[in-house]
Amino acid sequence: MNLWQKRLLEKLLPERFPILRWLMTLVLVLSLTSCEQKVSSQEVSTDYRDNPLQISQISKQFSEVSPPSVIQELRTTLEVYQPQVTIVTPQADEVLQDNKVTASFQVKDLPIFKDPQLQLGPHLHVILDNQPYIPVYDLNQPLVLSDLSPGTHTLRVFASRPWHESFKNEGAYAQTTFHVFTKTDDNNPDPKLPLLTYSRPQSSYGAEPILLDFYLTNAPLHLIGKETANEEFSDWRIRSTINGESFIFDRWQAVYLKGFRPGKNWVKLEFLDNQGNSVKNAFNTTVRLIDYQPKGKDTLSRIVRGELTADEVRPIVDPNYRRLTPSVEKKVEKQPSLETEIPKESKTEPTKPEQPKLEVPTAVPSPTLSPTPPEIITPTPEPQPEVTPTPESTPLPEKIAPQPTKPGLGGFFNRRAGKITSPQTPVAPSPSLPSTLPEIIESPAPEIISPTPEPQPEVTPAPESTPLLEKGELK
Template identity: 70%
Template sequence: MNTGCKKNFEQLFSKRFPIFKWVITLVLVVILGSCVESASSQEVLMQNPVKAIPATKISGTFAETAPPDVIQALRPSLEGYQPQVSILSPQADEILQDNTVKVQLEVKDLPIFKDPQWQLGPHLHLILDNQPYIAVYNLNQPVVLPDLSPGTHTLRVFASRPWHESFKNEGAYAQTTFHVLTKTEDNNPDVKLPLLTYSRPNGGYGAEPIMLDFYLTNAPLHSIAETNPDDTMSNWRIRSTVNGESFILDRWQPIYLKGFQPGKTWIKLEFLDNQGQPVKNAFNTTIRLINYQPNGQDTLSKIVRGELTAEQVRGIVEPNYTTETPVT
């Protein structure tokens, strides 16, 4: 390159270089800004609370249906009660020196009785550890639990309607943990965590629909999730599995299912957190085996099938009720 051309090129470059440098700077700023925006978007995404898994419609082999007509007709007779349940003995954290335990219960604001004709009435469901419940109709005598294994045990009890649906008002549930001879780590739920208590289905059935019912303790209201995104339990769900078919419940109320085949059926209930993961606490996952044999002749089966009227069996909700005999 000759001297003149070289001089002209240097003059041109010197004039254009500030513009070139400005363009390079602008490109770098845009690139860095995109990186910061991308990083910020990822950070916001990570901070957003995980939405709870939605409730699912019950479909497949089983279907949800309305409660039997007779039960709906009898239910108002018990709506005025707010049962208050207490465990008088054994006391909380008591160490017993005998493996035969006498349980004394108390209930206020609910008559506990069994109609002599229909063999049903308001009662208590008493659960030792995670065993099937014991129906208690008489509070004058203690419930005797023989031959308990040494170690820690937990009693749970709640008030129940004659058709085994739990009362869910404040105070209808009581719980105590005690020890036979010594303390162990078993059967000792964390009182700070939500606790799921399985109630029904249980035992044998002679008619469908069959009620699914449970009790919840320390489960926060769903509305808390809207005000406290850090709460990991407020969007809880209950996963129910019946013979391998699962559905998700987001409400605490009994449901009635139909579609059962004669014979044995297994049911599993699990308490799930906001992310759909089982909450690790004693008794939060429970499996029961029931036996459905159609055409059962017990009172509840006849009520479910509509073979008895509400007036005929009203004595199971009103202890002093007497059926009027029509005059001929």
């Protein structure tokens, strides 16, 4: 209990009320004990769900807004983790005889990975001295730091969420100081003083709001009546200056800002004491240059703009999550493609039944079949106009030469031919029919067929047997 608190009790409660004095003392002790318990935990609540549309104008150009809704929803998935980070190599105060250093890390109670499609995931921010951090997504691949200058160097590491917000629980941060060839006074922060580690913003951005985040060590929270050796730092501040505009933060949590101009922007963070003065420790003042180009196409920019839902990007916080909705969409997309392919198949199917036309042998009308069915000549007048070309019938009389063995059939055939050719323009051959018939009957041998070239137009029905075969009327 402080001296001023004891004097206050003596004035308010004289010695004649010892019971009341004892009760008041007990209440003060319990309140201070509860405050000390709160100090041991450095995690500051950043739950914006009670006021998701909070907007605060912090300067002429910049305003503080709530985190994007998707990030707020995904953050709850990671609240169950309390990552514990350890630097395996290099070891503390180690003197290395090479300017090439291999750094390796261990992390407990947090999966470290990167989703191959979204290119985001829980990772480590590795900071050498006060350079921009290096993201580490694979603990199995050591980080090689090459071309280090001789002297002392400090390596700071802390766990980060996929959208680059640092975990602020106890154990999420690790630090080691090592030396290359020899020790120097550079890059060697005082462990007794508060230390500010700059995290974001860094590099390039494609959407607003932009995250401003940092990590604090040896910096107690703002509590009244806390008795500590470094009481002068109990009321610290963080001064942020962006493009010349300054504003003060008195809490340790992630901040989302709007008001950046397209192109180059510079950001400066400083650790201040309770008097508003800069605390002179290594790395407590840091300046970064960022590039803001609106309408970025990367995953984080699309999350910030609200173009992606929490379910679509949940694999960045859960490595075992399987995208169900995209697979359903793919099935729906495939269905119309099948429908478009069906008409194509229907177009090919009719071609298959057309193939039987090829099965009808065009060469089937052999000369052996032509003399046998004289009775089928009667239906020939219907397709005859289609077979008008007479030159094709010229070779047929040579093949029909065996017919003179049956003179009766030959005469009947010639008469039918005369009737068929009568409607045609060349009517002149009709009077020559009676002269030709006795010549064909009297000939005992097939050699007399030589005069047949005169009735060539009469034999036109012969090629008509071919369409009859195609129609399947001949057996």
